[in-house]
Amino acid sequence: MRIKCFGIAKEIINQNTLSIEDDTILSVQDLRRYLENQYPRFSQYKSFMIAVNQTFALDTDQISSDDEIAIIPPVSGG
Amino acid sequence: MNQDFDIKIIDKALSIDNAYDFVLDSTCGGITLFVGTVRNHNKGETVTHLDxxxxxxxxxxxxxxxxxxxxxxxxxxxxAIYHREGLVSIKEKAVIIAVSTIHRKQAFLACEFIIDQLKLNVPIWKKEYLMDGSHWVNARP
Incomplete structure:
Protein backbone atom coordinates (compact mmCIF):
# COMPACT_ATOMS: atom_id res chain seq x y z
CA MET A 1 0.00 0.00 0.00
CA ARG A 2 1.44 3.36 -1.04
CA ILE A 3 0.34 6.54 0.69
CA LYS A 4 0.90 10.04 -0.73
CA CYS A 5 2.00 12.58 1.85
CA PHE A 6 1.61 16.36 1.72
CA GLY A 7 2.48 19.38 3.84
CA ILE A 8 3.17 18.59 7.48
CA ALA A 9 2.51 14.86 6.82
CA LYS A 10 5.45 14.80 4.42
CA GLU A 11 7.65 16.26 7.16
CA ILE A 12 6.41 13.85 9.85
CA ILE A 13 7.04 10.84 7.62
CA ASN A 14 10.07 12.41 6.00
CA GLN A 15 9.17 11.27 2.49
CA ASN A 16 6.67 12.02 -0.29
CA THR A 17 5.29 8.50 -0.45
CA LEU A 18 4.97 6.02 2.40
CA SER A 19 5.02 2.30 1.52
CA ILE A 20 3.24 0.05 4.01
CA GLU A 21 3.30 -3.76 3.98
CA ASP A 22 0.59 -4.67 6.47
CA ASP A 23 -2.28 -7.04 5.64
CA THR A 24 -4.23 -5.93 8.70
CA ILE A 25 -4.93 -2.46 7.27
CA LEU A 26 -8.37 -2.87 5.71
CA SER A 27 -10.07 0.42 6.47
CA VAL A 28 -9.26 4.12 6.79
CA GLN A 29 -9.52 3.71 10.55
CA ASP A 30 -6.90 0.93 10.49
CA LEU A 31 -4.60 3.22 8.53
CA ARG A 32 -5.08 6.06 11.01
CA ARG A 33 -4.23 3.72 13.87
CA TYR A 34 -1.12 2.49 12.04
CA LEU A 35 0.06 6.05 11.37
CA GLU A 36 -0.51 7.13 14.97
CA ASN A 37 1.46 4.12 16.24
CA GLN A 38 4.35 4.46 13.83
CA TYR A 39 4.49 8.26 13.88
CA PRO A 40 3.22 9.51 17.26
CA ARG A 41 3.27 13.12 16.00
CA PHE A 42 0.14 12.29 13.99
CA SER A 43 -1.93 11.92 17.15
CA GLN A 44 -1.30 15.62 17.89
CA TYR A 45 -3.29 16.54 14.79
CA LYS A 46 -6.92 15.54 15.14
CA SER A 47 -8.06 16.99 11.86
CA PHE A 48 -6.04 14.86 9.47
CA MET A 49 -8.19 13.54 6.64
CA ILE A 50 -7.54 10.54 4.44
CA ALA A 51 -8.37 10.70 0.74
CA VAL A 52 -9.11 7.55 -1.23
CA ASN A 53 -9.04 7.85 -5.01
CA GLN A 54 -8.92 11.64 -4.72
CA THR A 55 -12.05 11.88 -2.56
CA PHE A 56 -12.29 12.53 1.19
CA ALA A 57 -12.88 9.17 2.88
CA LEU A 58 -14.77 8.14 6.00
CA ASP A 59 -13.06 6.13 8.75
CA THR A 60 -15.24 3.15 7.89
CA ASP A 61 -14.29 3.11 4.18
CA GLN A 62 -12.44 0.00 3.05
CA ILE A 63 -9.06 0.42 1.40
CA SER A 64 -6.75 -1.82 -0.61
CA SER A 65 -3.39 -1.51 -2.34
CA ASP A 66 -5.22 -0.76 -5.62
CA ASP A 67 -6.53 2.51 -4.21
CA GLU A 68 -4.80 5.87 -4.50
CA ILE A 69 -4.49 6.89 -0.85
CA ALA A 70 -3.30 10.22 0.53
CA ILE A 71 -2.90 11.84 3.92
CA ILE A 72 -4.56 15.27 3.89
CA PRO A 73 -3.35 17.50 6.74
CA PRO A 74 -5.40 20.61 7.65
CA VAL A 75 -5.60 22.59 4.39
CA SER A 76 -4.46 26.20 4.08
CA GLY A 77 -4.92 27.32 0.49
CA GLY A 78 -6.01 30.75 -0.65
CA MET B 1 -14.48 18.93 -18.52
CA ASN B 2 -17.12 21.57 -17.98
CA GLN B 3 -16.77 24.38 -20.54
CA ASP B 4 -18.12 26.91 -18.06
CA PHE B 5 -15.17 26.39 -15.70
CA ASP B 6 -11.51 27.24 -16.04
CA ILE B 7 -9.73 25.72 -13.03
CA LYS B 8 -5.97 25.70 -12.81
CA ILE B 9 -3.15 25.25 -10.34
CA ILE B 10 -0.12 26.97 -11.81
CA ASP B 11 3.51 27.47 -10.80
CA LYS B 12 3.79 30.82 -12.61
CA ALA B 13 2.29 34.30 -12.10
CA LEU B 14 -1.54 34.28 -12.29
CA SER B 15 -3.25 36.46 -14.89
CA ILE B 16 -6.27 38.56 -13.92
CA ASP B 17 -6.86 39.24 -17.63
CA ASN B 18 -7.07 35.52 -18.41
CA ALA B 19 -9.61 34.97 -15.62
CA TYR B 20 -11.65 38.00 -16.70
CA ASP B 21 -11.56 37.06 -20.39
CA PHE B 22 -12.68 33.52 -19.59
CA VAL B 23 -15.78 34.55 -17.62
CA LEU B 24 -16.78 37.49 -19.83
CA ASP B 25 -20.07 36.51 -21.44
CA SER B 26 -22.59 38.36 -23.58
CA THR B 27 -25.52 37.13 -21.44
CA CYS B 28 -24.00 38.46 -18.18
CA GLY B 29 -24.25 41.87 -16.55
CA GLY B 30 -21.84 41.31 -13.68
CA ILE B 31 -18.40 39.90 -13.05
CA THR B 32 -16.75 39.65 -9.64
CA LEU B 33 -13.03 39.12 -9.26
CA PHE B 34 -11.40 38.12 -6.00
CA VAL B 35 -7.63 38.25 -5.79
CA GLY B 36 -5.87 36.79 -2.78
CA THR B 37 -2.44 38.37 -2.38
CA VAL B 38 0.49 37.42 -0.17
CA ARG B 39 0.80 39.79 2.79
CA ASN B 40 3.97 40.53 4.70
CA HIS B 41 2.69 39.66 8.16
CA ASN B 42 0.56 37.08 9.98
CA LYS B 43 -0.38 36.92 13.67
CA GLY B 44 2.17 39.60 14.54
CA GLU B 45 5.06 37.96 12.71
CA THR B 46 6.85 39.18 9.58
CA VAL B 47 6.30 36.90 6.60
CA THR B 48 9.01 36.85 3.93
CA HIS B 49 7.31 34.58 1.36
CA LEU B 50 5.04 31.52 1.01
CA ASP B 51 5.45 28.10 -0.53
CA ALA B 80 -12.38 30.83 -13.32
CA ILE B 81 -10.32 29.67 -10.35
CA TYR B 82 -6.53 29.94 -10.53
CA HIS B 83 -4.28 29.02 -7.62
CA ARG B 84 -0.51 29.33 -7.34
CA GLU B 85 1.85 26.52 -6.47
CA GLY B 86 5.46 26.81 -5.34
CA LEU B 87 7.27 29.87 -4.00
CA VAL B 88 5.22 33.09 -3.97
CA SER B 89 6.56 36.50 -2.92
CA ILE B 90 4.90 39.28 -0.93
CA LYS B 91 2.24 41.15 -2.99
CA GLU B 92 2.06 38.37 -5.56
CA LYS B 93 -1.31 36.82 -6.40
CA ALA B 94 -1.88 33.50 -4.61
CA VAL B 95 -5.41 32.95 -5.93
CA ILE B 96 -7.80 34.51 -8.45
CA ILE B 97 -11.51 33.78 -8.56
CA ALA B 98 -13.69 35.25 -11.31
CA VAL B 99 -17.44 34.71 -11.64
CA SER B 100 -19.95 35.97 -14.18
CA THR B 101 -23.69 36.07 -13.60
CA ILE B 102 -26.71 37.71 -15.20
CA HIS B 103 -27.15 40.10 -12.23
CA ARG B 104 -24.46 41.34 -9.81
CA LYS B 105 -25.77 40.00 -6.49
CA GLN B 106 -25.25 36.34 -7.39
CA ALA B 107 -21.72 37.10 -8.62
CA PHE B 108 -20.72 38.54 -5.22
CA LEU B 109 -22.29 35.61 -3.35
CA ALA B 110 -20.71 32.97 -5.57
CA CYS B 111 -17.26 34.54 -5.38
CA GLU B 112 -17.32 34.60 -1.58
CA PHE B 113 -18.68 31.06 -1.44
CA ILE B 114 -15.84 29.81 -3.63
CA ILE B 115 -13.01 31.36 -1.61
CA ASP B 116 -14.59 30.23 1.68
CA GLN B 117 -14.96 26.64 0.44
CA LEU B 118 -11.47 26.67 -1.07
CA LYS B 119 -10.01 27.56 2.32
CA LEU B 120 -12.00 24.80 4.04
CA ASN B 121 -11.85 21.78 1.77
CA VAL B 122 -9.37 21.98 -1.07
CA PRO B 123 -6.09 20.07 -0.61
CA ILE B 124 -3.68 22.98 -0.95
CA TRP B 125 -1.18 23.85 1.77
CA LYS B 126 0.84 26.95 2.43
CA LYS B 127 4.15 27.02 4.18
CA GLU B 128 4.82 30.38 5.73
CA TYR B 129 8.42 31.63 5.85
CA LEU B 130 9.17 34.01 8.70
CA MET B 131 12.37 35.86 9.62
CA ASP B 132 13.39 33.02 11.92
CA GLY B 133 11.96 29.85 10.42
CA SER B 134 9.00 28.34 8.60
CA HIS B 135 5.86 26.30 9.31
CA TRP B 136 2.85 24.79 7.56
CA VAL B 137 -0.15 27.06 8.21
CA ASN B 138 -2.99 25.42 10.25
CA ALA B 139 -0.67 22.56 11.18
CA ARG B 140 0.67 23.69 14.52
CA PRO B 141 -0.41 21.10 17.11
Missing part, protein backbone atom coordinates in the same frame (compact mmCIF):
# COMPACT_ATOMS: atom_id res chain seq x y z
CA UNK B 52 2.25 26.45 -1.80
CA UNK B 53 1.90 22.72 -2.28
CA UNK B 54 -1.15 20.94 -3.67
CA UNK B 55 -2.50 17.47 -4.29
CA UNK B 56 -3.17 18.76 -7.74
CA UNK B 57 -5.62 16.20 -9.27
CA UNK B 58 -7.74 16.11 -6.11
CA UNK B 59 -7.58 19.89 -5.68
CA UNK B 60 -8.87 20.34 -9.26
CA UNK B 61 -11.67 17.85 -8.55
CA UNK B 62 -12.69 19.61 -5.33
CA UNK B 63 -12.60 23.04 -6.98
CA UNK B 64 -14.73 21.67 -9.83
CA UNK B 65 -17.30 20.43 -7.28
CA UNK B 66 -17.38 23.89 -5.67
CA UNK B 67 -17.86 25.54 -9.07
CA UNK B 68 -20.62 23.09 -9.97
CA UNK B 69 -22.35 23.86 -6.71
CA UNK B 70 -22.25 27.58 -7.63
CA UNK B 71 -23.99 26.86 -10.91
CA UNK B 72 -26.84 25.27 -8.96
CA UNK B 73 -26.98 27.67 -6.00
CA UNK B 74 -26.20 31.00 -7.68
CA UNK B 75 -26.89 30.36 -11.38
CA UNK B 76 -23.40 31.42 -12.35
CA UNK B 77 -22.52 31.51 -16.03
CA UNK B 78 -18.76 31.09 -15.99
CA UNK B 79 -16.18 30.57 -13.28
Missing amino acids: FESYRPMAIKELTKIAASCQTQFETKKI
